[in-house]
Amino acid sequence: MPPRERTTGERLSNLCDIGVDPRCWYPACRSDELGPGQAREVRFLGRSFVVFRDGQGAVHCLDNACAHRRVALHEGEVRDCRIVCPYHGWEYGPDGALARIPYWEEEAPLPRLRVRSFPVAERSGLVWFVPEPADPLPPQPPDTSRWDGGEWFSFRQDRVFPNHYGVGLVNGMDYTHFHLHRKYQPWSRLRLRDLETDEQRVFGSYEVTSGHSRAERTLRMLLGSDRSASTVTYPLEVYYDYPHHHARLGDGMVVWAFFRPEGRDRVAVYITLYIKARRGTRRLRQFAEPFFRRLVLARIQEQDAWIGVREQIAWETRPDEPRCELNPVAAAAERLLRSRWQAYVEEAGPPDDRWPGVRLAHGAAR
Ligand code: FES
Ligand SMILES: [Fe+2]
Incomplete structure (x- = not known):
């Protein structure tokens, strides 16, 4: 990290009191989790929605x-x-009108x-909705089609984390x-190269250097790097395109994380990791994929879920004590998250009735 002045930390309000702007697109479920004739409950900031797929798809x-x-x-x-x-059999059409x-x-x-009915879209293998539609609607949800299939392997790691959205988002950045x-x-070294922010996005550019530990050799193999070099350096770019996250490592690894905050201590995250399939390694990787998924990805995610609960506890029990965030990317992501919520509250008014999940723990959805 670049040198910074000595800091005694910043007093911030409890991160768990911060909501998200409901006028954006949020993932409801994977498209293949909703077959024709099926319906699912989707929770967002303490409210309950239903998505369903009709007979025409x-x-x-x-x-x-x-x-x-x-x-x-x-x-x-x-x-x-x-x-x-299911009770008296009243029927509703796609626009929510009693039919x-x-x-x-x-x-x-x-x-x-x-x-009430809400805008929906299908994109990137997900069903999306806008929980509080405004005029105009936000641009289309993110498009991951260039990584789906073809020369990329994909690993889905969807999970509901028992912590606040902001805890997970800052972790990802x-x-x-x-x-x-x-x-x-x-990698054995991580350096921050660049940071850009505006009111929609945080972009952080790191550089990582990999040597010869087992994990580093695996990365170098996956990214097809020169094996004889003592170290290899890769760009690592991280994006917070509000309210979602993605990152790229070198030219061979991409991760997308789409968030749906359900309440102050619960967030559903739809995560896909893409790894470029290089010539000559495709068969090997098909064989190794289940092990990689179970022994590496699942364990990393388990650690993130574990620490997420710890940070949640830290916010809830010590909300007024200062935080000394020294990574400018993490600090910028948290600032954007807070400022977007602030802007929404100023424009739309107090959120308590509309979005009770900002205040309430999980289980209070309505
Ligand atoms: S509660 Fe009576 S039809 Fe729904
Ligand atoms: Fe992590």
Whole structure:
């Protein structure tokens, strides 16, 4: 890290009190987790949504509460392009309008009722939704199609972490935390080269140098580097494109992490790691893939989940004590996260009623 002045730290408000701007695209589920005729509950900042795929393959998203007695809809049946409440069988169309009541007299007009509907999109193998649509809608969700298939291997590592979104996001941007993963750390030196920020994005450019430890040799093999050189240096670029994250290592490794904050202590993260398949190593890698997944990736993720809970506890029990963040990338990511929430609250008003999950622990979704 570049030298900085000695610091006594910064007093920040409790990170767990910070929400996310609900006017962005958030992942609801993987596309292949939602077959035709299926529905799922999706939680976001303490509220419950239902996504369902109709018989024609189109996906829809509604508030997960029947207009009749507010029973959740996701356990109901999908019939053609409608979702049917499991209690009295009221049916809602893709736009959330009440379309049928099974016991209603045919000649009588239906009550004009609806549940809220939300914009949806399918992209990068995910179903996306906007929890609080504004006009205009945000640009399309991120596109990962250039890494899907072809010359790239992909490893999905989706997980619900029992910690706040900000804890996970800063972890992803802060590569100094590889002390936690030191057994798997594939470099022996990390240097920050550049940092750019604006109100949408943080871009950090690190440089890593790999030598000859087992993890470092594995990385060099994966990236197809010269084996005879004593050390090899790679660029490591990390991006916080609010509210999601991605990173690239050399020209052969990319990771995307899409976040859906569910409450102050719970975040669903859809993670895909891509590794370029180099000539001559494809067969070997197909063979090694399950081991790599189980013995390296899963363990690293386990460590992140473990430390996430520890940092959550640290925020909740010592919210007023200073933090001495010395990595400018981590500090910038946290600043952006806080400022975007601040801007949203100033524009949209106090969030408590609309987004109770900012305050409440998991289990309070409604
Ligand atoms: S509660 Fe949904 S139909 Fe009655
Ligand atoms: Fe980590």
